[in-house]
Amino acid sequence: MKLATKLIHGGPTIDQQTGAIGIPIYQVSTYRQTSVDQFSKYDYARGDNPTREALEETIAVLEGGTRCLAFASGMAAISTTLMIFSPGDHLVVCDDVYGGAYRVLSTIFSRMGITSSFVDATSLAEIEAAIRPETKGIYLETPSNPLLKVTDLRGAADIAKRYGIITLVDNTFMTPYLQRPLELGCDIVLHSGTKFINGHSDLLCGFAVTDNSELGQRIRYIQNAFGTGLGPQDSFLTLRGVKTxxxxxxxxxxxxxxxxxxxxxxxxxxxxxxxxxxxxxxxxxxxxxxxxxxxxxxxxxxxxxxxxxxxxxxxxxxxxxxxxxxxxxxxxxxxxxxxxxxxxxxxxxxxxxxxxxxxxxxxxxxxxxxxxxxxxx
Ligand SMILES: Cc1ncc(COP(=O)(O)O)c(C=O)c1O
Known part of the structure; x- marks a missing residue:
């Protein structure tokens, strides 16, 4: 299936209850249970919501990932995902990273002992030179914001693999229609879906996508624990937006x-x-x-x-x-x-x-x- 078709048919598109061409807005916070021994798949909307899930499946398919989590904003996606790191960990980050990501890294994650080195990521040599024994990830944006600097994603992912660390890419400017970092060897794709993916300047949303089930599970655990997931109305609108x-x-x-x-x-x-x-x-x-x-x-x-x-x-x-x-x-x-x-x-x-x-x-x-x-x- 080509990407244009995946945009329309890639995720769940038909409501199984009614045949409606579109996943309804499940505007609920909780779900009635029938068994004390075995709760059903849905129990509380912070964890699972069918409208959000339909959107997550769609974006996972578009990025070529196996797991996508949808968040209340791009920054919610970025911050929640960065919580997979622990005190003592170090990140190599492109030096014109989005200002909000710079702010959380330099003022909040640094306070928690997760440090970052900001490098000119147009140079693979600079990326590699900044890697230390405690480095756990390379965080990139390409083209970057606002200078549209380009990083060689295959090259960066190869370096990361050699050092046994992961590559995270903010793919907001490109969207999966134009660039799919997982296909280039990167591990986690981040998005401000607020931008082209939704496309109508009428909501905030964000995504983290991966093809690594263990990473997906860890991000999902933090998303549920922190309550940073996307609400059903905005999930519905984003599903509508992404089709075009x-x-x-x-x-x-x-x-x-x-x-x-x-x-x-x-x-x-x-x-x-x-x-x-x-x-x-x-x-x-x-x-x-x-x-x-x-x-x-x-x-x-x-x-x-x-x-x-x-x-x-x-x-x-x-x-x-x-x-x-x-x-x-x-x-x-x-x-x-x-x-x-x-x-x-x-x-x-x-x-x-x-x-x-x-x-x-x-x-x-x-x-x-x-x-x-x-x-x-
Ligand atoms: C490249 C990039 N990443 C992340 C974000 C943050 O996304 P949000 O505003 O949806 O939290 C933005 C917002 O402008 C952005 O431009």
């Missing part, structure tokens, strides 16, 4: 290519970070591991004044946090996704005060270009 992932992603990518080509020639833009561009340093590696460059890119403007004018005068692309919706979203990493990263650290990473990120939606690209033009001035 292919057509949304295809169109947003076409729009992105057109806007990137225009921006590259704009006199006020000095650089465009997009793995679809042949001059992008990670272009070849990205093409070898993904089926498309995606619909998010960032670019540098010539001054803070131009940056401010663009952000405040953009009418079609909403000046907002987040990405991956049907509507274009223009955001300012320095004060939004990476606001929790200290200024010196942020600038060292290249997340400057003149960097803007655009997530391209489904509007007509000519209208988006005209709007950007009037906003840039």
């Amino acid at each position: 992932l292919k057509v949304r992603m295809d169109q947003s990518q076409l729009n992105t290519e057109k806007i990137v080509a225009w921006l590259k020639l704009h006199p006020r833009i000095s650089v465009v970070h997009y793995p679809g561009l042949p001059e992008h340093p990670g272009h070849a590696i990205h093409n070898a591991q993904a089926d498309g460059p995606g619909a998010v890119f960032s670019f540098e403007l010539d001054s803070y004044e131009t940056t401010k004018r663009l952000l405040e005068n953009s009418h079609l692309a909403a000046f907002a946090v987040s990405l991956g919706g049907v509507e274009s979203i223009i955001s300012y990493p320095a004060k939004m996704s990476h606001a929790s990263v200290p200024k010196e650290e942020r600038e060292r990473k290249g997340i400057t005060d003149t960097l803007v990120r655009l997530s391209v939606g489904l509007e007509d690209p000519d209208d988006l270009i005209a709007d950007l033009q009037q906003a840039i001035g």
Whole structure:
């Protein structure tokens, strides 16, 4: 079955009770039991909910995993999954990791004795050099946020295997439609499903997917213990959203290519970070591991004044946090996704005060270009 078909038919799609084409919203917290000796599969919704399960099975199939857990947000997925590590463990993390992941790693997990080294993960040598005897995992995002830096996932997974450690990949920007890290040898895929997977900017959700049953069981245990699972309404909406992932992603990518080509020639833009561009340093590696460059890119403007004018005068692309919706979203990493990263650290990473990120939606690209033009001035 090809991925477009899996999006529609990959998980449970028919309600067994009624034949309804769609899994109903099981809006309950508890389930009636009939035997004192043997409780049924469902007892309490923190652990199991049929609507959430249908979504989890669908995402597992799309990522080529055997187990998926759905969470109340991307950060709930990331934080719950990181709880598989123990005090004394060390992680090697890409240095422009999503700001929220940086925050939990550097201020919360560090307090619990789980430490991280942040490295430029475009270099496999740097990843390997940061591995210590106590290192237990490599945590990656590719293309990364917001500089769209590319990590060789096969190479990183090979290093991890040699050291007997695991690889975790935040696949939010790509979605399983464009990139499937488990097929490349990685162990756990994480998602903010809030973004392209749901695609409509109307809920938060997250996923952890693995093809390792022991890891899946450990994440599931913590999810139930912490109560970080996704609610039934949001599971239903995400199941509905994911069915159109292919057509949304295809169109947003076409729009992105057109806007990137225009921006590259704009006199006020000095650089465009997009793995679809042949001059992008990670272009070849990205093409070898993904089926498309995606619909998010960032670019540098010539001054803070131009940056401010663009952000405040953009009418079609909403000046907002987040990405991956049907509507274009223009955001300012320095004060939004990476606001929790200290200024010196942020600038060292290249997340400057003149960097803007655009997530391209489904509007007509000519209208988006005209709007950007009037906003840039
Ligand atoms: C790459 C990436 N990972 C994780 C997250 C966190 O997801 P959520 O906002 O659903 O908690 C985000 C949110 O912007 C993100 O962009």
